Amino acid sequence: MDGMSGCATLPPATSAEPSPPKGGTVALVGAGPGDPDLLTVRAQRLLGQAEVVFHDELVSDAILELLPSDVERVPVGKVKGRHSWTQDRINRALVDAARSGRRVVRLKGGDPSLFARAGEEIDYLRRHGIAAELVPGVTAALGCAASAGFPLTDRRHASTVVVVGGHAREGDAPPDWRRIAGPRRTIVVYMGLSNAGAIAAGLIGAGHDPATPAALVANATRANQRIATGRLAELGTIAARHAEDDPALIVIGDVVRLGPDWAPLEPAWTAAW
Secondary structure, eight states: OOTTOSOOSOOOOOTTSOOOOSSSEEEEEEOBSSOGGGSOHHHHHHHHHOSEEEEOTTSOHHHHTTSOTTSEEEEOOOBTTBOSSOHHHHHHHHHHHHHTTOOEEEEESBOTTSSSOHHHHHHHHHHTTOEEEEEOOOOHHHHHHHHHTOOSOBTTTBSEEEEEESOOOTTOOOOOHHHHOOSSEEEEEESOGGGHHHHHHHHHHTTOOTTOEEEEEESTTSTTOEEEEEEGGGHHHHHHTSOTTSOEEEEESGGGGGSTTOOSSSOEEOTTO
């Protein structure tokens, strides 16, 4: 898929929708999984009106290139092993920018309400008298499945979708795999790459079939998308061959069989890998 197609420029504000008030508000905007064609119309309009954009590491370069040249871009992403911006510092910067009278967008990969700390930021903004707008985006899970060529549910294979974080904070208990494991479900794991082996072991130990298909999708919807498939028991091996700097999601479930890259015997790697 060509993640660079379309969306040459962001649409300007139109008379159909008045420009937002200058200053005093912050929009938490979902950038989607990476392809700029998947930005919502609302997201495009707000980005076209923004004066300062605080963006996460997972926001693609293709989307950042669409911003007007005079927009101040502030990278506040957190990379594993390198947290130059703490959450408290981000919160304070959003309040200060809004109080300075500029139109502020907080741009997050995927959807801001799913594993993106939107709740913490909205709460902080509102407690400091700043109106916060939440603008949904295409989630990484939806973009990942669509670009990999399989659905998340299928009446023949899965009637339940479980979305789980695969990386707990230090001191937190791991997920209760007994509540997550089970037949006829699709399990989507965010931030699980470094713990893939432990995730597989936890699910199998909780009774999940070790032969369940699994997929690792990196850079979903982007020009450099890569897909690896295999069985749940092989998940640790699959993840070990992946470059950890790239965003990746893990999908576990029989729906993976419906994708063109599914290989039933051993992990299959697309030519781009």
